[in-house]
Each structure stands twice: as C-alpha cells, then as structure tokens.
Amino acid sequence: xxxxxxxxxxxxxxxxxxxxxxxxxxxxxxxxxxxxxxxxxxxxxxxxxxxxxxxxxxxxxxxxxxxxxxxxxxxxxxxxxxxxxxxxxxxxxxxxxxxxxxxxxxxxxxxxxxxxxxxxxxxxxxxxxxxx
Numbered sequence: 356x357x358x359x360x361x362x363x364x365x366x367x368x369x370x371x372x373x374x375x376x377x378x379x380x381x382x383x384x385x386x387x388x389x390x391x392x393x394x395x396x397x398x399x400x401x402x403x404x405x406x407x408x409x410x411x412x413x414x415x416x417x418x419x420x421x422x423x424x425x426x427x428x429x430x431x432x433x434x435x436x437x438x439x440x441x442x443x444x445x446x447x448x449x450x451x452x453x454x455x456x457x458x459x460x461x462x463x464x465x466x467x468x469x470x471x472x473x474x475x476x477x478x479x480x481x482x483x484x485x486x487x
Contacts, residue, residue, distance in 0.1 A: 360384060362434045365484055369432050372419055380406070383413040389467035390460055390483065391415055397458050397469065399429050399486055435459070435482040445479035457487025 357363055364381050371379035381387060383405055391403040394417075401418040408414055420428045435450075436442040444450075449470045450459045459470035463480035473480060 372429050378418045381415045383415050431487050434484050442482045452485045453487050459485045
C-alpha cells in the first residue's frame with residue numbers, strides 16, 4: 356500500500372528524468388493532474404494527458420522535456436510537506452526557490468498554484484514540492 360502518492364509521482368518523474376526517458380506513466384488523481392498542469396505551465400515538461408485505462412484507475416502520461424543538447428530541464432524535484440510532517444505556511448513565509456528561478460507548488464484554499472501566484476492572490480497553504 357502506498358502512503359504518499361505525491362512522493363510516488365515525484366519519484367517516478369525524477370527516476371525517468373535521471374534515465375532520460377521520453378515519457379512516464381503515473382496513476383491518476385486530481386491533485387497529481389494539477390501538479391502536472393503547473394509543471395507544464397512553468398516549462399518543466401513537454402506535455403501531459405490522462406489516458407483512460409480499463410482497470411480501476413486512469414493514468415497520467417507525462418512527456419519529459421530536455422534541452423537542445425539533451426540536458427535535463429528538471430535538475431531538482433523535492434517533496435516538502437510529507438504525511439508525517441505537513442508544512443503549512445502563510446503568504447509572507449512561502450519559499451522563494453533559487454531566488455525566484457525555481458517554483459514551489461502550493462495547495463491553497465483557492466486551488467493548487469505556484470508560490471508566485473499564491474503571493475499575488477494573498478493566500479498561503481501547504482507547500483507540496485519544489486522544482487528547479
């Protein structure tokens with residue numbers, strides 16, 4: 356039984372990125388789809404889509420992105436808030452990843468968004484992960 360599906364998603368992306376695979380499949384959930392949407396909007400992945408399966412759960416297929424010389428676009432992907440230790444921060448204390456070059460993905464009462472969007476909207480929340 357998997358206790359942290361978000362960590363599983365990030366680990367699958369990290370492992371596929373390390374092996375320079377073209378795509379990675381992840382079990383579907385709405386929160387994972389929102390994280391994939393943010394990764395696409397911030398330019399860390401090429402595309403993502405939900406693939407309907409015959410089994411009990413659909414799959415999210417993420418196409419990874421690499422640079423012109425096949426260098427990795429995602430150099431760091433880390434889970435911040437974990438099931439054993441949730442990290443909730445107000446708007447003023449949200450992390451700035453690499454002085455704004457990276458992204459922290461935050462789950463707020465307004466939905467899942469980047470740290471910049473959360474600051475702009477004046478909301479805090481649970482810091483799910485950081486990417487750069």
